Amino acid sequence: MSTKFVLNETSYFGKGAREELAGEINKRGFKRVLVVTDKALLEVGVAGKVTKVLEDAGIEYTVFSDLKANPTIKNVYDGVEACKNFGADVIVAVGGGSAIDTAKGVSILMTNPDRDLVSLNGLSNTVNKGMPLIALPTTAGTAAEVTINYVITDEERQIKMVCVDPNDIPILAIVDSELMASMPKSLAAYTGMDALTHAVEGYITAGHNMMSDMFHMQAIKLIFEYLPAAVNNKDEYAIEMMGYAQYIAGMGFSNVGLGIVHSMAHQL
Numbered sequence: 212m213s214t215k216f217v218l219n220e221t222s223y224f225g226k227g228a229r230e231e232l233a234g235e236i237n238k239r240g241f242k243r244v245l246v247v248t249d250k251a252l253l254e255v256g257v258a259g260k261v262t263k264v265l266e267d268a269g270i271e272y273t274v275f276s277d278l279k280a281n282p283t284i285k286n287v288y289d290g291v292e293a294c295k296n297f298g299a300d301v302i303v304a305v306g307g308g309s310a311i312d313t314a315k316g317v318s319i320l321m322t323n324p325d326r327d328l329v330s331l332n333g334l335s336n337t338v339n340k341g342m343p344l345i346a347l348p349t350t351a352g353t354a355a356e357v358t359i360n361y362v363i364t365d366e367e368r369q370i371k372m373v374c375v376d377p378n379d380i381p382i383l384a385i386v387d388s389e390l391m392a393s394m395p396k397s398l399a400a401y402t403g404m405d406a407l408t409h410a411v412e413g414y415i416t417a418g419h420n421m422m423s424d425m426f427h428m429q430a431i432k433l434i435f436e437y438l439p440a441a442v443n444n445k446d447e448y449a450i451e452m453m454g455y456a457q458y459i460a461g462m463g464f465s466n467v468g469l470g471i472v473h474s475m476a477h478q479l
Contacts, residue, residue, distance in 0.1 A: 308353035352402025354461020
């Protein structure tokens with residue numbers, strides 16, 4: 212019996228890693244960027260740290276920020292329209308799971324226009340790889356930049372859809388600890404515990420294997436060691452290590468799934 216493991220193509224880590232963005236965009240031949248983020252990150256200037264990199268390199272971009280904390284089907288379709296109207300050829304997502312998940316939905320619908328988003332709930336069977344997506348997380352928790360999952364709220368049916376699709380995985384992840392440093396204590400704690408939950412659930416889930424165990428155990432160790440200092444002291448090194456920890460957990464659970472904590476949370 213074989214074991215399948217899906218990982219993204221390229222990742223950068225560390226303080227100031229966002230500076231790699233322009234070079235990667237130019238190297239890959241992209242010309243017009245749709246930046247997907249949320250209004251709060253625009254207001255506090257976190258998203259601006261990323262758009263400045265684009266501006267300094269003379270790369271054309273537009274910003275789509277019309278999304279909720281738990282992004283909806285409408286948010287995704289509005290993002291698709293923004294992408295089409297601007298003629299973007301790459302998406303750059305800046306934010307936590309909400310922004311990156313919205314961007315994943317846009318990415319998939321852009322290259323699979325015959326599909327309805329509602330039909331992608333669960334194990335998706337899209338034919339085409341999503342539009343190129345680059346993800347820069349601003350929280351140390353969801354690991355959306357390295358997973359094959361995205362969560363979208365269907366307000367009409369009052370459910371959270373968990374879409375699982377290897378075609379949505381970002382081609383590039385940039386985990387820049389400076390983008391995470393401005394998180395309030397509460398958010399840093401919540402997202403850090405989310406990463407720990409991912410690691411623990413992934414370690415004990417029925418589908419676990421040798422590869423996933425390796426990732427999850429390392430993530431647990433890192434979170435145990437660095438989360439308190441990242442939250443309470445805003446220690447730069449601890450924040451950077453939490454960026455690694457949540458990413459490593461994502462590499463595991465994206466491939467083997469989670470457990471009862473997340474299934475209960477979605478129903479609640």
